[in-house]
Amino acid sequence: MDPYLAIASKRDERAYADTPVPADVRQRILDAGRLTGSSKNRQRWEFVVVSGRARERLAEAVYAPENVASAALVVAMVVIGVAPNLFLDKIHGSVDTLLAFVRAKSAAPIEALR
Secondary structure: OOHHHHHHOOOOOOOOOOOOOOHHHHHHHHHHHHOOOOHHHOOOEEEEEOOHHHHHHHHHHOOOHHHHHHOOOOEEEEEOOOOOOOHHHHHHHHHHHHHHHHHHHHHHHHHHHO
16 A cells, blocks of 8 residues: 555544543653653743543533543643744744654553553
8 A cells, every 4th residue: 555545545533432441550651751851951832631621611612522431541742832932942842742742642552551
Protein backbone atom coordinates (compact mmCIF):
# COMPACT_ATOMS: atom_id res chain seq x y z
CA MET A 1 0.00 0.00 0.00
CA ASP A 2 1.11 3.56 -0.70
CA PRO A 3 2.37 5.04 2.63
CA TYR A 4 0.57 8.32 1.97
CA LEU A 5 -2.75 6.54 1.41
CA ALA A 6 -2.19 4.48 4.56
CA ILE A 7 -1.79 7.67 6.59
CA ALA A 8 -4.50 9.70 4.85
CA SER A 9 -7.12 6.95 5.00
CA LYS A 10 -6.52 5.95 8.63
CA ARG A 11 -9.63 6.12 10.77
CA ASP A 12 -9.72 5.87 14.55
CA GLU A 13 -12.30 3.91 16.47
CA ARG A 14 -12.71 4.96 20.07
CA ALA A 15 -14.05 2.53 22.60
CA TYR A 16 -12.99 2.98 26.20
CA ALA A 17 -12.81 0.52 29.08
CA ASP A 18 -15.17 1.12 31.98
CA THR A 19 -12.34 0.94 34.50
CA PRO A 20 -10.86 4.10 36.02
CA VAL A 21 -7.26 5.04 35.32
CA PRO A 22 -5.12 4.43 38.42
CA ALA A 23 -3.51 7.54 39.91
CA ASP A 24 0.06 6.35 39.24
CA VAL A 25 -0.75 5.67 35.57
CA ARG A 26 -2.45 9.05 35.21
CA GLN A 27 0.64 10.74 36.68
CA ARG A 28 3.00 8.90 34.31
CA ILE A 29 0.92 9.98 31.30
CA LEU A 30 0.93 13.59 32.47
CA ASP A 31 4.66 13.47 33.22
CA ALA A 32 5.43 12.09 29.75
CA GLY A 33 4.10 15.32 28.26
CA ARG A 34 5.14 17.66 31.01
CA LEU A 35 8.78 16.55 30.97
CA THR A 36 9.21 16.92 27.21
CA GLY A 37 12.13 19.18 26.37
CA SER A 38 11.55 22.41 24.48
CA SER A 39 13.57 25.03 22.67
CA LYS A 40 15.13 27.40 25.16
CA ASN A 41 13.75 25.07 27.88
CA ARG A 42 10.53 27.06 28.17
CA GLN A 43 7.89 24.28 28.37
CA ARG A 44 4.98 26.57 27.52
CA TRP A 45 2.29 24.08 28.40
CA GLU A 46 0.37 22.53 31.22
CA PHE A 47 -1.57 19.29 31.18
CA VAL A 48 -4.84 19.53 33.08
CA VAL A 49 -7.11 16.65 34.06
CA VAL A 50 -10.65 17.69 33.16
CA SER A 51 -13.44 16.41 35.39
CA GLY A 52 -16.84 17.28 36.81
CA ARG A 53 -18.76 20.17 35.29
CA ALA A 54 -15.75 21.27 33.21
CA ARG A 55 -15.74 17.84 31.55
CA GLU A 56 -19.46 18.12 30.78
CA ARG A 57 -18.94 21.57 29.26
CA LEU A 58 -15.99 20.32 27.22
CA ALA A 59 -18.09 17.43 25.88
CA GLU A 60 -20.73 19.92 24.77
CA ALA A 61 -18.11 21.92 22.85
CA VAL A 62 -16.44 19.20 20.76
CA TYR A 63 -17.39 17.49 17.51
CA ALA A 64 -17.86 14.04 19.08
CA PRO A 65 -19.07 14.62 22.66
CA GLU A 66 -19.34 10.89 23.36
CA ASN A 67 -15.54 10.62 23.18
CA VAL A 68 -15.14 13.03 26.09
CA ALA A 69 -18.13 11.71 28.01
CA SER A 70 -17.06 8.06 27.85
CA ALA A 71 -13.29 8.39 28.38
CA ALA A 72 -11.81 7.20 31.66
CA LEU A 73 -9.37 10.12 31.63
CA VAL A 74 -9.72 13.47 29.90
CA VAL A 75 -6.64 15.68 29.69
CA ALA A 76 -6.50 19.17 28.23
CA MET A 77 -3.25 20.70 27.11
CA VAL A 78 -3.12 24.38 27.94
CA VAL A 79 -0.57 26.25 25.85
CA ILE A 80 0.85 29.52 27.08
CA GLY A 81 1.23 32.02 24.21
CA VAL A 82 4.44 33.05 22.54
CA ALA A 83 5.50 36.54 21.59
CA PRO A 84 3.41 37.42 18.51
CA ASN A 85 6.18 39.36 16.79
CA LEU A 86 8.83 36.62 16.97
CA PHE A 87 8.25 34.31 14.00
CA LEU A 88 10.93 31.73 14.89
CA ASP A 89 9.74 31.74 18.48
CA LYS A 90 6.25 30.84 17.24
CA ILE A 91 7.60 27.98 15.12
CA HIS A 92 9.68 26.56 17.97
CA GLY A 93 6.76 26.92 20.36
CA SER A 94 4.43 25.08 17.97
CA VAL A 95 6.87 22.23 17.37
CA ASP A 96 7.60 21.92 21.08
CA THR A 97 3.90 21.84 21.89
CA LEU A 98 3.27 19.16 19.31
CA LEU A 99 6.09 17.01 20.69
CA ALA A 100 4.77 17.31 24.24
CA PHE A 101 1.29 16.33 23.07
CA VAL A 102 2.60 13.34 21.11
CA ARG A 103 4.63 12.12 24.09
CA ALA A 104 1.66 12.29 26.45
CA LYS A 105 -0.64 10.65 23.90
CA SER A 106 1.90 7.91 23.21
CA ALA A 107 2.29 7.17 26.91
CA ALA A 108 -1.36 6.21 27.37
CA PRO A 109 -1.39 2.99 25.29
CA ILE A 110 2.06 2.06 26.59
CA GLU A 111 0.74 2.32 30.15
CA ALA A 112 -2.26 0.19 29.19
CA LEU A 113 0.11 -2.59 28.11
CA ARG A 114 2.11 -2.60 31.35
